[in-house]
Amino acid sequence: MASTSMSIGRPTLIHLQDSSSQIILWALEELGIDYDLHSHPRPAKSIADLEALRTALKKTHPLGKAPQLILADGGRVLTQQSAILFYLRETYDKGGDRRVFSHPENTEDVVREQYLIGLARDIDSKVGAKLMFHGMSVLAPFVVRPVLNFVRRKADAVALDPDIGGIFAQLEAELEKGGREWFMGGDRPSCPDVLLKYFVDLTVQSGYVDLRARPRIKGWLERCEAREAWKRGLEKGNGYDLDWPGKW
Ligand SMILES: N[C@@H](CCC(=O)N[C@@H](CS)C(=O)NCC(=O)O)C(=O)O
Structure with a gap:
């Protein structure tokens, strides 16, 4: 209920x-x-x-x-x-x-917010496609699984894994520039930070990216999770397990 x-x-x-x-x-x-x-x-x-x-x-x-x-x-x-x-x-x-969120102060900030939201949406589409292929190959009738697995491996190798790797490299570089703690800079999270948190978590928890090679994203995630508001939200949220491949 x-x-x-x-x-x-x-x-x-x-x-x-x-x-x-x-x-x-x-x-x-x-x-x-x-x-x-x-x-x-x-x-x-x-x-x-x-x-x-x-x-x-x-x-x-x-x-x-x-x-x-x-x-x-x-x-x-x-x-x-x-x-x-x-x-x-x-x-x-x-x-x-x-103010708890950083707000855009000029056109550059407005454009940057949209750019970061675009990266979040890119993660959404690539990880969504991976999860769909994965789900199909696990749930399909036994006889068609080899074909689905073949297609899945091709899609992963040719497009999805390199694309996801590229987006995470870009996110790492965005934090590296000027030693940003948050994606919009400054001393507090922004709306793009909050949005990206879910898509980064989804990718990491699904096992589709290894953050050992992305120390700045790892540090950013730790900063998000150190916020009291994040912890309170987790207590109220009834669970946050995004490891979909692990659940199939
Ligand atoms: N584009 C939507 C995505 C919403 C969405 O797909 N939500 C998922 C949870 S992450 C959901 O409701 N899933 C339940 C279902 O599909 O039955 C957004 O940005 O909020």
């Missing part, structure tokens, strides 16, 4: 265990605002369980995915991690000393 508590006047996060909505929990905790949490457990492997989850998620938004943010007026429901993050920043992190 999902745990529910919703009230008018506070945003509500529709959260899914072991998923990207964990980073929205992080953002909500960073901002220190009152919010309600409606948490769905990650279903077991059966198709029926998955359909039940999607039916439940579709009650609040037709896409049937998490995260969803029901805005404080109880009306509009936002989806898409990046849109939710920017909404939260622009709505609740107005400025002055109470």
